[in-house]
Amino acid sequence: MAGETPRAQPPPLDPVPAPEGHPHHVLWRWRRNPLRRRTDRLHAWIALGLLLAVLAAAPAAMFAVGDAAHRHYRATAEQQARTRDHRPAVLVHDAPRHPEPGSAEAKRTRYPVEVRFTGPDGAARTGETDVEPGLPADSTVLVWVDAAGEITAPPLTGDQIRSRATGWAILAFLGVALTGLAAHGVTGMVLHRVNLARWDAAWAVTEPRWSRSS
Known part of the structure; x- marks a missing residue:
């Protein structure tokens, strides 16, 4: 109807505050405002x-x-390369056999076995090293030996x-x-x-x- 007073409308909602981490929230300390x-x-x-x-x-x-x-x-x-030798060693007993011989896992698996080798001083020594599964006793493997005659890890590689x-x-x-x-x-x-x-x-x-x- 012409001339009718329009109905009252609700006041506009306050703007949603900026969430935590929003640029408006993070940079508020740089803006001029009476509360700063x-x-x-x-x-x-x-x-x-x-x-x-x-x-x-x-x-x-x-x-x-x-x-x-x-x-x-x-x-x-470099120090390890000067003081460590690659020496042959003989298995004292058979290495354990892998449950799945010939599998990819068996090719990666190594078992600790006691071996016999000659130290830098010429004396016979024994130690333990990891070998492939199934190797029989008296098999020959190569081990790294330090200056004290102990089996040790190889020198550090470039990688x-x-x-x-x-x-x-x-x-x-x-x-x-x-x-x-x-x-x-x-x-x-x-x-x-x-x-x-x-x-x-x-x-x-x-x-x-x-x-x-x-």
Whole structure:
């Protein structure tokens, strides 16, 4: 009907707040607003400084630690190659047989068996080494022997050196990143306590006036 007063409409809904992690939520400390405190701005600058520090220090630490580890393990491999010999050894007894002879698993399986060999000093020695399944007694295998005449692992290979150096480099990168995160967390807690202390001081001044006015 013409001239009829329109029905009242409900007020518009408040906008949905930005979720945690949203850029609007993450960057609020950088925007001017009446609720932003000096500690909020300081926290934002500290977070930015820590981020830049981690981005600069993590690759440098990764390279330095990885290079040092690579040189260490390469020197270790060279020392092992000088002091370890590949010597023949004879099985003292038969090696166990695999339940599935001829299978792919049997080709990869090794069993510890006692062997007899001659040490660097010429004396007869016995030890234990891993051999293929089913080898009969008196079979000859090659074992690595150290300067003390003990059966040991072969010298480190190039792949093992690179793998271990890479592992240390990754640990260095993670260490720098975790240190940055810890520093950010500690800074946040300290500034939060500063905010609480300032709020308590301000309330101690305001509360008496608030009580009298009520």
